[in-house]
Amino acid sequence: MKIANETKIGILTALAITCLILGYNYLKGNDVFSNTRKFYAVYDRVEGLTVSRPVLVNGYQIGRVARLDLLPNHKIRARFDISEKLEFPKNSIAEIQSPDLLSGKVIVFKLGNSTEIAEEGFEFASGIESSLITSLNPVKDKATDALVKIDSVLTAVNNILNPEFQKSVQKSFKSVEVTMKNLEGTTVKFNTSAERLNNIMANVESITQNLNNNNDKISRVLANIDNITDQVAKANIHETLLNTSKTMATVSAIMTKIQKGEGSIGLLLNDNQLYNNLNKTAADLDKLMVDFRLNPKRYVHFSMFGKKPSQYTTPDTVVIKN
Template identity: 50%
Template sequence: MKISNETKVGILATVAIAVLIIGYSFLKGNDVFTSENKFYASYDRVDGLSVSKPVMVNGYQIGRVSKMSLQPNGEILTEFKINQDYAIPANTIARIASTDLLGGKAIVFELGDSKDYAQDGDTLRANIQRNILEQVEPVQKKAEAVVAVLDSVLSSINNTINADFQRNFNRSIASIANTLNTLEHTTAQVDAIVGTQRTKLSNILSNVESISANFKNNGERITSILTNMESVTDQVAKANFQQTIQNANAAVADLQHIVDNINNGKGSVGLLLNDEELYNNLNNASKNLDCLMIDLREHPSRYVHFSVFGKKDKDGKEESKKK
């Protein structure tokens, strides 16, 4: 059977019209090939949200926005078409969320924990999340304020730092660099000394280790020696201290006996201190001796005679010199 060209054109036109209708319906958010549940939510603002925007759960698309209408109270009633394969809890929140920096929006379902599920035609709770630019705006304002403060501080620092300060600062940096170079040179010298004396240091450490090992091996003997020494020193200290106390007591007793005798007028010192007559006699004797010494100094010829040829007797005769 031969199909005429007119029939072919008619079939092609019918298919084209059907595809156009289906495509237009799809763009409006309708899916003619699957069965879907309808849910609703009311929002005060829907900036950036439009028909055919996706409805997602954890980033996975389960439906789309099918219709939006302005209500008399100013709210926007939004209709969602969700695949019947997905059960939506009754306390799920339909949130308008930003999808990009340009302000694109989508519906994100925050699934609730209710055991009851929403039915076709139910209205879900709504929530709006601020877009990224709205969230960044407060931070931007704070950043601008901080930048203004930093600009003011830097301007003040720039005015404070004059040429003299810069020269002093450069001189200080150069001094620090020289100090670091000197320290590096000193460190190199120390490393060289340690390298040359490494053998001696190793021997010293070996000797120290050997000594510590000997102490460790003879710990009990050393402890015993120290215990004996402590006992001996304690005994000596006790003995010496006791003997010293006894000697001191005896000396104090003797001194007390002597003081008692002196107070009682016994002995020479006691008589000297307590006998007034003896004191007066000694005082008179001292005075007489003083007068004698004065007279001897003034008239020495009365007491001492000097003669080259000897002395004369009472008759005036010269006595021969004694051999």
């Protein structure tokens, strides 16, 4: 039986299309000739996960990601085609992870410990492992802080290398040296003062010891002073003060009379005529005494032979030498 060319072309076209479909599915990770089970998980974000990425359990591939669908609530639903006959506990977690820095994202199943086994079409709990970049954020922050500190150190070093700053540092060291010398002198003075202070404290201790030894005597002296104070307090101080007040009143009355010119003392102090008379009498008495000294024969005359008296000298003509 002869086959027509059109039939041959149709058969070859069908085989080509079949190979194309099988190859496309194979490249997408779909195993056409094996039975697969379908499971699901919903993620808030897929973090770079794509279709046909492997599904792993303990690093062993058990299937592939078949579909990624965007739900109305903007979450992503992933479908996993599992080819291995592996039982999954219902509390297992389908987590998106990055196995290394170069490859893409994969699904890693973390098997739970539940006794209930998930049937085909079960939706597992989802999870997303922290990316390496996210885990490196604390390191990045610490590196940033370290760079800021290094910048501060370099700025300080630059300031130290500045000639003006070096001059300031030299001046500061000189000031510190002068201060240390002054402090050394002060320390010496303080040591001397400390010795004096020790002597003073020793004297104070000695005085305290003497006071302690003479405590009984001091107590008796204080008791005597207390008795004297009591006796003075018991004296008739009121009567003494009253007599003193009367005496002062009498003296005040006498002074008032003197000021008014009453009595001899008052007349003597207040009568100008009496003062002038007394002054004149004193002057006449002075002249009399001078005349008596210059002319004694005028007042006492004695002569055995009747000698003629000498010439009289008036007191007014004599200059009295001091």
